[in-house]
Amino acid sequence: MTLSVALMGTDLIGQARTGTGKTLAFGIPVIQRSVAPGDADYAELPAGKPQALIVAPTRELALQVSGDLELAGSDRGMRVLTIYGGVGYEPQIEALERGVDIVVGTPGRLLDLANRKVLDLSHVHALVLDEADEMLDLGFLPDVEKLLAKTPETRQTMLFSATMPAAIVSLARIHMRHPMNIRAESSYENATVPATAQFIYLAHDLDKPEIIGRILQAEDVGKVVIFTRTKRQAQRVADDLEERGFKASPLHGDMAQVAREKALTRFREDKIQVLVATDVAARGIDVAGVSHVINYTCPEDDKTYVHRIGRTGRAGASGIAITLVDWADVHRWKMINKALDLPFNEPLETYSTSEHLFHDQGIPAGTKGRIAPPRPPEKKDREPRESGQRSSQPRNRNRSRQRTRNGQPVDGAAASSTEAGSSDGQRSEGSGNRRRRRRRSGGSGGAKPSGGSES
Secondary structure, three states: OHEEEEEEEEOOEEEEEOOOOHHHHHHHEEEEEEEEOOOOOHHHOOOOOOEEEEEOOOHHHHHHHHHHHHHHHHOOOOOEEEEOOOOOHHHHHHHHHHOOOOOOHHHHHHHHHHHOOOOOOOOOOEEEEOOHHHHOOOOOOOHHHHHOOOOOOOOOEEEEEEOHHHHHHHHHHHHOEEEEEEEEOOOOOOOOOEEEEEEEOOOOOHHHHHHHHHHOOOOOOOOEEEEOOOHHHHHHHHHHHHOOOOOOEEEOOOOOHHHHHHHHHHOOOOOOEHHHHHHHHHOOOOOOOEEEEOOOOOOOOOOHHHHHHHOOOHHHOOOEEEEEEEEEHHHHHHHOOOOHHOOHHHHOEOOOHHHHHHHOOOOOOOOOOOOOOOOOOOOOOOOOOOOOOOOOOOOOOOOOOEEEEEOOOHHHHHHHHHHHHHHHHOOOOOOOOOOOOOOOOOOOOOOOOOOOOOO
């Protein structure tokens, strides 16, 4: 729907549910309207300056968009560069100096390089804001406005998002010229993909790992993405699944960028089956074969729910979305259910042994939540002794002590006589080095004799 409008160079606002191919909707026009290095008029352009800029909210989404554009523009020889934080500046600066045609990046690093005069945006003819509402939620809107100010006013601006908050609409009015609004759905309530089957279960937090372990053994299970609310929870769930014998890996903000990219690569290459991620990856996971999305906890709002379950059922494929709701989050889920007009107002109470769980998910009867035996407890170095039983190993009682006085050793007899004299109230004179203490009456802090008068 957007190709004919975008190819004419008109500003547009594209709104469609996630997973419907928005990347190629702006990627193909950007590539077609850019001048390739092999074209005759390429020499007339400023050498190596970017012709198009695509801004994405997360690193994972930037890498995904960049990969799609490289594939689509390979025949024309378009040079695509991905710019994001968490990695060194040097490779990105060197690539910009060699020359690029299309830049895809996150707002923070893009603005940083632009302020350093390394990234020149003065010749950009097309600017794309992908997942603009997510950039608003992450607080990138001021950086986006600064990037827009560094591009020519005659550029073509395309804004794509699954939702359209008021702040994004205001941004479009200020920075876009008579944009055409193209909406793939009649209303936001239909923003979920129809091919995605949704299941809402009321589950106890301690029983969730067992439930997930049994779902992972259901029929027709492919790649699975599990979303958690916190980074610590994502790490804990991934570790628990690995202990149960499943190939799982976490993906959260505390991981280094290299580790995050490695986890996504292994997930794409089927080296791991389960990816346990926080919402930082909800917009950037575009992996074929994701059959299940599991919300370990209830999402914060309806937008988060839409973007999470949009990781499955992409490009016309079918998928399954499972949401595990705690008793404390029932009210939050009812708000999401009402906002999206879903028929799950009362989540069904579910346990790992519930018959309807096995029936809904196609889990074979008798399936347990693990495929590997539990690890034996680690042996302690010292065995606990029974009460009343002495250790067979003798204790080391070889202790040497020596009494000294003023740095000089004292023999046992002198020490004994000194201690005996002290107990009888007598003061040992020793070698004359000690001076007898006298109690002073009166004075600061001194003790006064009872009944006496101050002299």
